[in-house]
Amino acid sequence: GLFGVPELSCPEGFQEAQNKALQESEQLVQKACSTPPGPETVMIFDQLSDSLCRVADLADFVKVAHPDCAFREAAEEACRNIGTVVEKLNTDVELCHSLRRLLADETVMSSLDPETRRVAELFMFDFEISGIHLDEEKRKKAVDLNVRILDLCNEFLIGTHLPNKIDKHILPEHIRYNFTAEGNYLQVAGLHADCPDDLVREAAYKIFLHSNAQQLARLEELLMSRNSLAQLVGYDTFAHRALQGTMAKSPETVRQFLEKLSEQLSKRTQKDFEMMTKMKMKLNPHNSMLMPWDHPYYSGVLRAERYNIDPGLYSPFFSLGACMEGLNSLFSQLLGISLYAEQTKRGEIWSEDVRKLAVVHETEGLLGYIYCDFFQRPDKPHQDCHFTVRGGRLKENGEYQLPVVVLMLSLPNSARGTPTLLSPGMMENLFHEMGHAMHSMLGRTRYQHVTGTRCPTDFAEVPSILMEYFANDYRVVNQFARHYKTGQPLPKNMVSRLCESKKVCAAADMQLQVFYAVLDQIYHGKHPLKKSTTEILKETQEKVYGLPYVPNTAWQLRFSHLVGYGAKYYSYLMSRAVASMVWKQCFAQNPFDRAMGERYRREMLAHGGGKEPMLMVQGMLQKSPSVEDFVDALVSDLDYDFETFIMDS
Numbered sequence: 001g002l003f004g005v006p007e008l009s010c011p012e013g014f015q016e017a018q019n020k021a022l023q024e025s026e027q028l029v030q031k032a033c034s035t036p037p038g039p040e041t042v043m044i045f046d047q048l049s050d051s052l053c054r055v056a057d058l059a060d061f062v063k064v065a066h067p068d069c070a071f072r073e074a075a076e077e078a079c080r081n082i083g084t085v086v087e088k089l090n091t092d093v094e095l096c097h098s099l100r101r102l103l104a105d106e107t108v109m110s111s112l113d114p115e116t117r118r119v120a121e122l123f124m125f126d127f128e129i130s131g132i133h134l135d136e137e138k139r140k141k142a143v144d145l146n147v148r149i150l151d152l153c154n155e156f157l158i159g160t161h162l163p164n165k166i167d168k169h170i171l172p173e174h175i176r177y178n179f180t181a182e183g184n185y186l187q188v189a190g191l192h193a194d195c196p197d198d199l200v201r202e203a204a205y206k207i208f209l210h211s212n213a214q215q216l217a218r219l220e221e222l223l224m225s226r227n228s229l230a231q232l233v234g235y236d237t238f239a240h241r242a243l244q245g246t247m248a249k250s251p252e253t254v255r256q257f258l259e260k261l262s263e264q265l266s267k268r269t270q271k272d273f274e275m276m277t278k279m280k281m282k283l284n285p286h287n288s289m290l291m292p293w294d295h296p297y298y299s300g301v302l303r304a305e306r307y308n309i310d311p312g313l314y315s316p317f318f319s320l321g322a323c324m325e326g327l328n329s330l331f332s333q334l335l336g337i338s339l340y341a342e343q344t345k346r347g348e349i350w351s352e353d354v355r356k357l358a359v360v361h362e363t364e365g366l367l368g369y370i371y372c373d374f375f376q377r378p379d380k381p382h383q384d385c386h387f388t389v390r391g392g393r394l395k396e397n398g399e400y401q402l403p404v405v406v407l408m409l410s411l412p413n414s415a416r417g418t419p420t421l422l423s424p425g426m427m428e429n430l431f432h433e434m435g436h437a438m439h440s441m442l443g444r445t446r447y448q449h450v451t452g453t454r455c456p457t458d459f460a461e462v463p464s465i466l467m468e469y470f471a472n473d474y475r476v477v478n479q480f481a482r483h484y485k486t487g488q489p490l491p492k493n494m495v496s497r498l499c500e501s502k503k504v505c506a507a508a509d510m511q512l513q514v515f516y517a518v519l520d521q522i523y524h525g526k527h528p529l530k531k532s533t534t535e536i537l538k539e540t541q542e543k544v545y546g547l548p549y550v551p552n553t554a555w556q557l558r559f560s561h562l563v564g565y566g567a568k569y570y571s572y573l574m575s576r577a578v579a580s581m582v583w584k585q586c587f588a589q590n591p592f593d594r595a596m597g598e599r600y601r602r603e604m605l606a607h608g609g610g611k612e613p614m615l616m617v618q619g620m621l622q623k624s625p626s627v628e629d630f631v632d633a634l635v636s637d638l639d640y641d642f643e644t645f646i647m648d649s
Contacts, residue, residue, distance in 0.1 A: 001347055002071075003058060003371070003389055003404060009347050011074035017055050018078045022085060024051040033094050037102035039112055042120045042447070045099065046393060048089075049123075050401075050448040054390055056082040061387040061406055065373060065380060066350050087146055090130035091139055099124055115610040119447045122245070122609075129241060131233045138232060145229040152222040153563045159215040160560040163189035164207050175200050193296040198284055205293035211534065211554035219533055219557060226566060227527040239524040242567035246456040247574060247613040253627065254521055254570050260631045261573065262514050262544060268507030268638060269546060275302055276505065292547045295512065299505035307501035311423035314498070317481040317490040318427045319419035320374070320411065326480025327434055330470060334597030335442070336362040342369070351377060353413075359441045368392065368403035368441045374411045375420075382410045384429045386436035386453065386464075393448035403452055405440045407433045419484050424498055428471045435467030436460075442601055443608030455609030457568045459616070461575035462582070463605060469583040472499050476591050496641065506638050510573075515545035517570040519556065524567035577630035578617055580637055585621055 007013035007020070028048040035041055055078055062075035089095060102108060103124060109117065127133075131142030165185045168176055178200045179186040192204040226238040235241040239251040248254045273290055276298040281288040283301075290298075303309065324339070331337040342356045349356070349371065357370045371389075376382075385408050392403035409430060414420040422430065439460075440452030453460050470476045474495045481490035519540050523529070529536060537556050538549040556562075561569055582604075586596045603619035618624050 002062065002350060004345065004348055005058070008058075011068070011070040014055075014059065014074040014078040018081055021051050021055045021082070025085065025089075029089070029092070029095055032098045035098065037098075037105045037108050039116055041098060041102045042112075042116050042123075043396075045123050046119065046447040046449050047396075050391065050393060052082050052086060053448065056086075057387070057391070058389050061389055062350070065406075065408060067377060067379060068350075071350070083150070087130070087143060090126055091132055091143055093132065096124075096127045096132045099127070115446060115450070115607075118610055118612075119449055122449060125244065129233055129244075131229075133234075134232070142229060142232055145225055145232070149222065149225050149229065152218055152225065156215070156218045156222055157560055157563050159212070159218060160558050163187045164210055164212075166207050171203055172199070175203065178204075191293065191296075193293070194300065195297070198280075198287065198294070201293040201297060202291070205291075206550060206553060209550075209553040209555050209558060211552060212557055215557040216533070216554065219562070222562075223523055223529070223533070224527065226524065237525050237527070239521060239567040242524065245612075246568070246571075247458045247578075247617070248570070249614075251521060251525060251567070254517075257574065257627050257630060258514055258518050258521070258570060260627060261634060262511065262518075264631050264635045265507050265511050265514065268635075269511040272299070272505045272508035273546065276508070279305075290547060292541075292545075292550060295505075295508060295547065299508065303501050303504040306504055307497050309424070309498055309501045311425070314424050314490070314494065315421035316483050316485065318422040318424070319484045320422060321419055322480045322482055322484070323422060323427055323430055326476070327431065329479050330476060330592070331438065333592040334594060335438075335601055336594075337367070337438075337441075338362070339370070351375075353377075359437075366402065367444070368405070370437050370441075371404070371406045372409075373406055374409045375413050376410050380410070381408075384409050384433055386433050386440070388440060388452060388454070391448035391451035391454065392440075392444055393451060394446045400444065401448070403440050403443075405437050405452075407437055409433065421484070428468050431467040431471035432464045435464035438467075439463040439605055439608075442605040444606065445608040445610045447610065450607075450609035452608050455607075456613050457565065458571035458574045459578075459609075459613035461572055462578045465576050465579035466582055466587075469579065469587070470591055472502075473591050500641060503638055503640055510634065510638070512545060513573055515541060516559070516561070517573060518544050519559075520562065520565070520567060520569035523556075523562070573634065574630060577633045578625075580633040581625060581629065582620055584633070 001008040001013065005013075005017065007016045025048055028044055028051065032041065032044045032048065035044060059075040059078040059082070063072050063079060066072050066075065099120065102120060109120075112120070130146065131139050134142065163180075165182065165187055168181065168184055168186045171179075171186065175197060176186060178192060178195065178197075179188055181187075188204055188207040190204065191208055192200050195201050195204070223238075230236075230238040230241040233241070237251065239254075243250055243254065248257065276294060277288060277290045279298050279301055280290060280294060328339045331339070338360050340358045340360060342358045344354075344356050351373065353375045355372045355374075357372060359367045359370060361367055387406040387408065388403070389406055390401070390404040393401045395401050409426070411420055411422065411426060436453055443450075443452035443455075445451050472495075474492050477495050478489060478492070481495075482488065483490075519537060522536055522540060523533065531539070533556050534554050537554065541547070541549045541555075565571065582600070586600065587593065590596075600620065604616045607616055614624070
């Protein structure tokens, strides 16, 4: 069976696994309601969470990645059914009372260790955001809103990817071939950001981002429903609800962070825009005004002109085998951990190119398993991501339930006889996703509810982004980057140039991210919104980003992150700031420092989500960083390295 789960040797097995989980959860609910308040209450709640997550998490992965449509549909069905049960449990008054009795008992609470206390509070938080404390009528309204929000999220997400159609005669004949023809229509399915023809990019931008009444209605209803739900359960805005328990803690802190960052970036961003404008004038003297469709293209042109980074020159040094060796060597030096390939049993994997790795510590033994699903195949989503399939936890019999994760990449299939070669970007992504996997392996918490990456969104990306700093350090790269034919090491100046090339127009790129994050905060802030979502987009774009808004476009209707990262889009910037501080203070001097590696494990990875994120950051940096520190860390990363600059000159 898939992942060694015996029931899952066929799609019908999902029904069986689901029934088993539901039976188990019914027994646990009864047990929770009849157990006197104590640490056992938290243990039972966590078992309950585990019995449902073991099926739901696995199904979450299978529904997007399994090549067999029957498996995908069965998994989708299981996700829906378990989701419904979770909604029901979150509004089960009797179940909530059993937890409330524990939280109200000061004597028992003071005897619990901090992790158990935090987990009890997190479970209570789940009840409260589902409206458990409301009267029956309002509680029903909360459940209905939750269901409606889920549907709207799915519909909006589908809408963000749908192509737009246009009568082909509207476009000049010489650019039509860039788009897919369908009878008398042309389909525009993206922004064509890399196309050298300004007219193609302009047409793609105006057509792909053209406003759509249906999608607009979905977004408006989604934002209103989120706000209604937040207010119903006692929060001022959806952002206040979403930021509870995060590193930022409140929308006020996020606003301050984004404003200060924008302020610090403004001069650099202006300079970047001036350089892009000059480049545009040089290549297109008739039309030199910089527009939003120019930013990604001309920043790429400037990068290529200044550093000429051809991925083809780098990839022979980054064979997949060499990169995996590099990760193995780094983890072994920093954390005493090795990765071993394991033989899989029949039916355990969903595609024969999936590899199973055992993660083993030099003294603690086996820590868990990583399934590597690295290669492209038809119907597989083109995204790099990390899935928790089973969370770690301390079982009732004293054994530890080992975590199981999947790392999914979209690497090209190599020609027979040659290894898979990674571009620098793919290599960095591999390191990034491996950072998540290590968090999952080392976040060995007692409770499954806070295992590994089950932590606040603005902390979850810290371990993965930190790995990007290792991937861009010559001392690390030099340990594994060898030409697959000659064995020659990657020259140092090639690594320096690669790192410096990423700083070209990096301020403008970061400013764009700040704009998206500010937009997300306004949309999830005070309602009713003062203006339409498109008017807010126009105003924010001109004020925060600086390039003009294009009439009749509605970029927000393609902003798919509003679904998974509602009110939390800033998280990526804040995680990067923390990762940057950890790198500079703890690893920049010696990226293989074992004592620092152990401190990193002890202070940041080991707690999963079982400790307040800011306390973990304080433990690692041995100081409490301010918003200004976060901003300084991000901005100082944009400075060019003088030595490389001189060498290149």
